[in-house]
Amino acid sequence: MEAFQWQQARSPEEAATLVTQTTAEAMLTLQGTPSAQQAVLVKAGGVDMLDLMKEGLVNPRCLMDISQLTELQGISHRDDGSLRIGAQTTLAQIATHPRLRQSHAALAQAAAMAASPQIRNRATLGGNLLQRPRCWYLRSTAHHCLRKGGGHCFAFAGDNRYHAVFANHGCAIVHPSTPATALLAFHAQVELFQPQGQRRMLPLEDFFVLPEADMHRENILAAGEILTAVWLPPQMQTNRSIYLQVAEREAFDWPLAAVAVVLDIDAADLCRQASIVLGAAAPAPWRVRQAEALLTGAEISGEMAEAAGAAALAGATSLTQNAYKLPLLATLVRRAVLVGAATLSQDRF
Template identity: 55%
Template structure:
């Protein structure tokens, strides 16, 4: 690992001025080792340390966000939702009474991420902005398409844990479990730059697929920081997050699903959000399944039909067709659990 300078930002503006885009830095030869002015902002540092140890990123300076006031706050919004700071840890997100009471699907997703030790250090913002966990991407020996190379090795290679949707150019799956729940909740990202300019963007639009940019996973711009996620009001909503993994205690999901239902007093579904994680390069909206539930009472037959429709458009690769029945079962179970 290359030596680097370390500092602590005291304000959002100071941190923004120190921010380089990790995705762009990794396109430079040797992970940017030749860029003497490469400066990276660190939240919890879990993914950053992985990238540095793997020889994929070599910043000259790392700036910590730990001392920036307000980034670790969970506070109500005027609209009746919650504003969750990007430095809130996954452990706190999973345990916070307001999150557990009003957004249980998000608490479930955060609480099932990684191990207790990692959840205690990993931040909400860092979890959303982490880079893909594809083994070809993570090995310096493979100059894959996402790192500026010529093609995606996973499409014709070892792809057991890769995407079954939107995998024509690049077969990564989005690495954040929390993102699955957030897209189902229709949450927004709050971003700011060194000049104090802010913008809000729906997370569904913030995460970008390979057809839009094959070398990036999000719409974070140069000099911008993700400072918070805005959760809309949840009154009247029923929700559930479920995950399947080889080692349930701490492993990356083979499949995960978030379901959010808006049910009438009579039990009919007014609106459904069904999002699949570990399925595509972005959290994947199962739109056909959502449409099938709208206007219907939720029962076992309706949930089973939605589970089948959730696979609409799937294109499994040579080693990951087993994911299809997993998602079908998870969607059905999550719908019934949310409705109950």
């Protein structure tokens, strides 16, 4: 790792003014010259940033540490039932927050399943959403792939067992954030602080970028923008949610396939609304609208859950080594729908 300077940010304004690039920009290597040498980059928990620096994938002049900014800390409920999660809140805090575990169970479950206990104590929600993908070619200095400004994707003819089965033309990364799958199912919004001092809010769904729109980044964060918080809209009393995943190991690993389901089921056991998002399946958390539409207005049964699992695969295009993900995803959707609906019945009777 190269020597670098360290600066403790005293306010979001200071961080936004002094940060010069996003990490995605800093990893873009044009004509073999890393553009990151002079960059001032944001560091939160440092789990991914330090990895990238140790691998020689970024070489910043200075790290702007935002971990002491109080405005970015903690979880607060608002009078209208909405929830603000500061970007510096750790995954462990999200996983163990008593009220959040009740109101947004799928998010607490997703946070609890990410990485390992040590990492969850350090990793922040903001850094988790903004971590770079795990594609091994992206993370190898020996492979100058499309996402780093090169001319070739090594995954298509190479080892693509962990890659995307949706929207995988051009670049086939899967989005690495486990909590993002659940956040999207809850229709979360992100709050961004801009270098000019304004704040902007936008749906998390619009924050992410697919390769067909921009090959070089996973989100629309601009240089100098600081992610300050994630907002969750109020939940109906009748909402139930669940997050399920399959991984090669129970801990210390990313999922092979995942799903977050939020169901609103009325007193007559009809599904008023369903929100279903796949994880580890696409370059962004992947909402499966056909499966959602199928459940809306229906009574949840084994057949309906099975049909939702099959509908969730609409448009999937597996690569040479990752077709195994399709039955995993369909099964996870079926189970999550059934367990989500059963949780409601158990609570009620």
